[in-house]
Amino acid sequence: MRRFILIAALLIVGALAALGWFRRDDIALSLLRRTADANIARNELTALPDGLHAAFCGTGSPMPDRQRAGPCLAVVAGQRLFVFDAGGGASETLTQMGLPPGAIERVFLTHFHSDHIDDLGALALQRWAGGGATTPMTVAGPPGVERVVAGFNEAYAIDATYRVGHHGADIVAPSGAGLIAAPFAFAEGTDRIVVLDDGGVTITAFVVDHGPVKPAVGYRIDYRGRSVVVSGDTVPTPSLDREAKGADLLVMEALSVRLVSELEAAAARAGRAKVAQIMEDIQNYHTTPADAAEIAQRAGAKALALTHVVPPLPSPVFDGLFLGDAKTKFAGPLWVMRDGDLVSLPAGGGMEKKRLLRR
Numbered sequence: 001m002r003r004f005i006l007i008a009a010l011l012i013v014g015a016l017a018a019l020g021w022f023r024r025d026d027i028a029l030s031l032l033r034r035t036a037d038a039n040i041a042r043n044e045l046t047a048l049p050d051g052l053h054a055a056f057c058g059t060g061s062p063m064p065d066r067q068r069a070g071p072c073l074a075v076v077a078g079q080r081l082f083v084f085d086a087g088g089g090a091s092e093t094l095t096q097m098g099l100p101p102g103a104i105e106r107v108f109l110t111h112f113h114s115d116h117i118d119d120l121g122a123l124a125l126q127r128w129a130g131g132g133a134t135t136p137m138t139v140a141g142p143p144g145v146e147r148v149v150a151g152f153n154e155a156y157a158i159d160a161t162y163r164v165g166h167h168g169a170d171i172v173a174p175s176g177a178g179l180i181a182a183p184f185a186f187a188e189g190t191d192r193i194v195v196l197d198d199g200g201v202t203i204t205a206f207v208v209d210h211g212p213v214k215p216a217v218g219y220r221i222d223y224r225g226r227s228v229v230v231s232g233d234t235v236p237t238p239s240l241d242r243e244a245k246g247a248d249l250l251v252m253e254a255l256s257v258r259l260v261s262e263l264e265a266a267a268a269r270a271g272r273a274k275v276a277q278i279m280e281d282i283q284n285y286h287t288t289p290a291d292a293a294e295i296a297q298r299a300g301a302k303a304l305a306l307t308h309v310v311p312p313l314p315s316p317v318f319d320g321l322f323l324g325d326a327k328t329k330f331a332g333p334l335w336v337m338r339d340g341d342l343v344s345l346p347a348g349g350g351m352e353k354k355r356l357l358r359r
């Protein structure tokens with residue numbers, strides 16, 4: 001009904017404009033001002049109720065996909081904003097979801113595959129020049145994060161001088177430029193470590209199996225009795241079962257072997273043997289939707305969100321093909337996530353899924 005009213009209103013406005021009663025540019029300018037006011041004033045961080053919230057700022061993979069940014073999950077705990085991975089396009093999606101990059105307290109990386117780190121530079125820039133941050137963006141991760149951070153700092157060093165030179169140090173504080181690494185390491189014989197524990201928020205990193213990619217970790221976030229577990233990239237592994245135990249929301253990467261096999265066959269038919277081989281190789285270090293459902297069921301997770309969707313799905317029409325028989329293996333809600341989705345876990349209990357991005 002709302003859509004009908006909107007279409008009717010647009011038709012009337014269009015007809016009036018055609019009759020010359022309004023000038024098209026005046027209407028456009030008025031729309032632009034309203035949109036700018038709404039977007040610049042928007043801050044979902046302060047609008048969300050106390051609790052734990054998982055905001056999907058990137059649900060894609062390295063495969064080209066205009067509908068999905070690279071891997072990115074923003075977790076809001078109370079009023080604090082943490083980001084897990086920053087794939088290509090993530091900072092743009094985060095901003096369009098009304099979550100201000102300037103508020104990012106810390107970024108956590110699961111591993112250093114390019115699709116998980118591509119947008120770190122843009123995210124740090126948005127946090128600093130766009131968001132007014134006066135300290136560098138802290139990026140936590142296993143050993144290796146120092147090199148990644150150093151590389152981005154070097155790549156953006158010249159740009160930082162332009163920003164300060166043009167706007168002045170009062171507007172863009174030089175102290176806020178760039179990134180700072182916060183590496184963590186697992187003690188001998190252990191595969192989990194608490195990497196943040198203050199103000200009621202606990203974040204635990206745990207080793208997963210994305211071999212030959214090492215190190216690779218997942219994270220568990222606990223706040224006021226609610227919990228979110230982020231798998232990172234991994235095959236099913238006992239540490240994931242352990243950490244996902246009783247989680248309110250399990251966020252799992254997922255790859256459909258069946259659909260990737262179709263891409264492999266297409267590449268072979270096109271005579272692109274190397275692409276076909278890559279499609280073959282990637283099938284052995286990810287989790288299928290059915291595997292993810294079994295993990296969630298074994299762990300007693302309350303809900304399962306599939307992300308890092310491989311291969312790209314042009315529309316939700318393909319979700320069924322992607323999922324295969326996964327829904328028969330998990331008793332709770334199981335979603336194929338899209339950029340802009342939010343799953344809220346209020347401190348008092350309950351769960352709500354909604355959209356922060358309209359497209």
Ligand SMILES: [Zn+2]
Nearest residue numbers: 111113210233
């Ligand atoms: Zn990976």
Ligand SMILES: [Zn+2]
Nearest residue numbers: 113115233308
């Ligand atoms: Zn990945």
